[in-house]
Amino acid sequence: MKLTRRLAITLLGLLPLHAADLPTAESILDRYVAVTGGKAAYDGHRSEVVRGSIEIVAAGIKGTLVRYSSGGMSRMTMELPGIGAIDGGYRDGVGWQDSLLTGPRLVDGSELAESKKNATLHPEFRWRELYSKAETVAEETVNGEACYKIVMTAEGVSPESWFLSKDTGLIVKVATTTTSPQGTIAVDGIASDYKEFGGVRLPTKMISKLAGQEIVMTFDSFEYNTDIPTARFSLPEGVAALVKK
């Protein structure tokens, strides 16, 4: 019986994946850019300020978030009642985090690579710069919506699976694993409620599931090309001290 099962698994591995029948990742991602605003609209963005809320639904905890991005630098601050500020960012090759929970911390390895990638404005548009490989691997249904599944591979970080609606062309789900001192954790994010900001349609709601918990991020506004003072990206005192070490 065991031998039969092993043989079946081996045979399964030999079956063609039919990848050739699927549209290329490039064509699916180009369509995404087109349906969300087009190359010119994305190209016109030099800086971004995102404001919204973050909620750990089951625990009844809701706070605010703000994220600044410009020139390959980023900073995101979440304020949660009873927890305080959770701060993080990336600039000049330094990725960092700071909060009362952890204290100041420099990130390295895949965390640093992830921070650098996330500091890029509109990674979905600039995927050719950020990912070494994009491959359509399957058709799957996400919340009743037929999707193409694309595996995005970037150097130093875990592969990501992007699910784009066959109907609308929009990204409806991103599945990946994220690495931190707490370990490597699978994260599934459902993107929805697309709205237009600065000529680009963006998801204003992201429901993430990790370790059995549901975290809802709602984005109220995306502002583009506002002047963000460089000081906004300065390293906090405790982090700067770690860099000097």
Place this chain on the structure above:
Amino acid sequence: MRVITLLAAALCMTMQAQDLNLASFEQVWNTIRETHWQERPGGLDWPAIRAEYRPRVIAARSTDEARTVIQEMLSRLGQTHFGIMGGAAALDLGEVGNANATSPGSAVTGMEIRVLGSEIVVTSVEPASPAALVGVRPGWVVRRIGDRSLQLNAIAQLPEYVVTHAVESRLSGPLGSALAIEFDTGSDTASGKLTLTLNLAPGRGVLASFGNLPPTRVAYESRRLPDNIAYVRLNVFLDLPRVIPAFDKSIRDCAPCAGVILDLRGNPGGIAGMASSMAGFLFREMTPELGTMHTRDAQLKFAINPRANAFTGPVAVLIDGGSASTSEILAGGLQDLGRARIFGTRSAAAALPSIITRLPNGDLFQYAIAHYVSRSGKELEGSGVTPDEEVKLTRVGLLAGHDAVLEAAQNWIRSKQ
């Protein structure tokens, strides 16, 4: 006609309450089915459990009755951190199924109590508190609160932290209300019985909220003991924005001190991440995690991020049967890492990371989302943290003004100099 309308309205409300109770039951059952770390929660046939309890919730004639049925279902899991809080929580010893069925009142007596043997004994009295004002002393035994005597057989049967919390709830109430308490003072005169009336006052600490948790008073105490020993006490792991900076300051101020004593006796837990956060102030170099929580599909380490100003001298942690959850994660992890010596009595053995959510009928539902394994590989749930030096408080010692656990920790730190 008016009566019929009234009856119809009453019936409508009852049906609505029934629907809400059933929806609450379904939410509880589904939550455990989806989030419990075991495929068969508690080793039970969970669909069969639903079939058994759902009709009883439907048949319940009141929300209290439905709550009791749901609580009974949860108790079948045989695990801590599963419970329902709501309505007039059952406060009588013997009726309390878990510590969370009680909620602190807005005002208290200012005395701390612990279970010593089969007695409820006053272990400390807050200066200028209602208890101090009428002369209550450590070592006195609480015999009766209001018109209710404490059932000694129930005290012996229930876990220490459950009894402690239930009694603490009975020792709390509305601000300014009077509470008659009968004590056994241990005096040789007459029977030694004394009944005192205490006018309840706000407890020490700051009222803090966190998510769905009821507002809780968070008391952080930091002082210097003789021989340059720092003493830090925390009653619950909440109010992180105030407590962590205060702990940071205590540690900074301690740069030249002989040792640190962290008193977690009676601390029932709180925000689990605070264990990692506070541990960071006791390590200067990268170190392994305190332990790992295991959900059904993930493992999360309680990682420690070393702090620049960390204290590297001797650390003693005081625990007892009232030290639960986050207290056990911190004490157990520091013990496993060889960073602290633990004094007192075995902890509550209730160390499951949990979440508190609101049910459709308004009750609060606490459920564990993971099981927890300390750094050494030991599961703290059901076994707790065993002190390196077991020291028990005694009534005689308390009456003589001694805290034997604290003194043992002080002696150990002195021995390290």
